Amino acid sequence: xxxxxxxxxxxxxxxxxxxxxxxxxxxxxxxxxxxxxxxxxxxxxxxxxxxxxxxxxxxxxxxxxxxxxxxxxxxxxxxxxxxxxxxxxxxxxxxxxxxxxxxxxxxxxxxxxxxxxxxxxxxxxxxxxxxxxxxxxxxxxxxxxxxxxxxxxxxxxxxxxxxxxxxxxxxxxxxxxxxxxxxxxxxxxxxxxxxxxxxxxxxxxxxxxxxxxxxxxxxxxxxxxxxxxxxxxxxxxxxxxxxxxxxxxxxxxxxxxxxxxxxxxxxxxxxxxxxxxxxxxxxxxxxxxxxxxxxxxxxxxxxxxxxxxxxx
Numbered sequence: 001x002x003x004x005x006x007x008x009x010x011x012x013x014x015x016x017x018x019x020x021x022x023x024x025x026x027x028x029x030x031x032x033x034x035x036x037x038x039x040x041x042x043x044x045x046x047x048x049x050x051x052x053x054x055x056x057x058x059x060x061x062x063x064x065x066x067x068x069x070x071x072x073x074x075x076x077x078x079x080x081x082x083x084x085x086x087x088x089x090x091x092x093x094x095x096x097x098x099x100x101x102x103x104x105x106x107x108x109x110x111x112x113x114x115x116x117x118x119x120x121x122x123x124x125x126x127x128x129x130x131x132x133x134x135x136x137x138x139x140x141x142x143x144x145x146x147x148x149x150x151x152x153x154x155x156x157x158x159x160x161x162x163x164x165x166x167x168x169x170x171x172x173x174x175x176x177x178x179x180x181x182x183x184x185x186x187x188x189x190x191x192x193x194x195x196x197x198x199x200x201x202x203x204x205x206x207x208x209x210x211x212x213x214x215x216x217x218x219x220x221x222x223x224x225x226x227x228x229x230x231x232x233x234x235x236x237x238x239x240x241x242x243x244x245x246x247x248x249x250x251x252x253x254x255x256x257x258x259x260x261x262x263x264x265x266x267x268x269x270x271x272x273x274x275x276x277x278x279x280x281x282x283x284x285x286x287x288x289x290x291x292x293x294x295x296x297x298x299x300x301x302x303x304x305x306x307x308x309x310x311x312x
Contacts, residue, residue, distance in 0.1 A: 018044075022051040026058060068104075075104050079111055091119025154228040156206055157213035165227035169237055169286040172225070176239060176282070183280040184238040184246035187293040188216065188253075191272040191305040193232035200264040208271055211260050219253045235290060243279040243310050250275045250308045258306070274300040278311040 018035065025033045033055060035048035078095045085093040093115065095108040152164035160168070176183045190196075190212055197205040209232065216226055216234060225237040238246050254273055262269040276296025280289040296311035303309070 019047050019051065022048075022055075026051070026055055032059065071098075071104055075108060079108075082111065082115065086115055086118065089122075091115055091122065157210055157228050159213050159217065159234070160225060160227035162227055162229055165225060165229075165235065165237075166286065168225055172237060172239055173280065173282070173286055176280070181240050182242045184241040184243055184277060185280055185286070185289040185293050186236040186238075186246060186250055186275055186277045187229070187290060187297045188234040188236065188250075188273055188275045189297055189301070190232035191274055191301075196269060200267075200269060204262070204264045204269060208262055208269065211262060212257055212271060212273065215256045215260060216253055219249060219256060235293075237280075237286070243277060246277050246279075247308055247310050250277055254306065254308055272306040274305045275308040276300055276311060277308060 022033065022035045035051045037045050037048045037052070039045060075095070082093045082095050094112045095115075097105055097108045097112070099105060152161060153159065154161045173183065175181075190208065193205065193208070196208055209228075213226075213228065213234070216236065220226060220236065220238070223239055227235050229235045236250075238249070241249075254275060257271050257273045260271050262271060274297055276293045276299070278289055278292040278296060280286070292311045296309045300307045300309040
């Protein structure tokens with residue numbers, strides 16, 4: 001094997017050995033290895049340049065691969081954390097992007113868009129669920145109020161029914177006795193109601209009851225209790241009221257009922273009412289007070305009807 005010419009001469013064998021060593025080290029993964037150069041541009045320097053250039057390329061490829069692996073690993077970790085938060089209901093999370101436009105960045109973009117869309121979908125579902133919940137609550141409250149109204153009021157007149165009146169009356173009597181307050185009770189009966197039904201029909205009779213109930217209710221205070229006792233009879237309880245004051249109220253009610261205009265075809269139907277008023281005498285029951293009011297009502301009927309009588 002002959003000598004190589006040029007500055008810094010080196011024999012072919014040594015050159016081949018050095019080149020072989022350099023390539024071998026590169027093949028073993030020593031991409032940081034570099035052959036020494038003499039910058040003389042001779043065969044040795046050219047060979048070293050080629051080996052070193054190859055090493056540079058391989059090292060860049062390796063570093064790029066490692067960086068991509070690190071980016072991919074970080075992306076997977078970020079996606080895992082993001083999806084874990086999404087699973088807990090947090091849709092504000094976003095996977096970090098580097099906006100490089102490569103496959104990893106596009107994947108992060110798609111994941112973020114999916115999270116946003118899921119958040120919007122869940123928010124819309126929650127909004128509809130809340131609206132439906134509110135609607136159902138309102139419906140339940142409305143139906144409950146309707147059922148309570150049906151259970152406590154007379155369907156024809158809208159006044160308290162007999163059962164609920166006695167429930168409230170017992171509470172009011174207990175309160176009046178505790179605080180030593182007066183309480184008045186009255187029994188009212190529409191005069192000649194059977195004749196109204198017989199001559200004009202039950203629809204006119206029902207309208208008469210509704211009109212009378214309305215007149216009674218308008219003349220009373222908010223705290224007074226009035227119920228349809230049965231048929232054409234009504235019972236009223238007036239807390240903190242003595243018999244004389246109650247008498248004056250019921251006299252106005254009697255006059256108001258006489259002024260009601262009720263038509264049956266081409267005919268006017270006259271309405272009249274008889275009323276018995278008494279005071280509650282503790283510790284008697286409300287039933288006993290109603291019996292005394294009813295006795296006064298009977299006397300009003302016997303005395304010609306259309307009048308108010310007081311009972312001691």
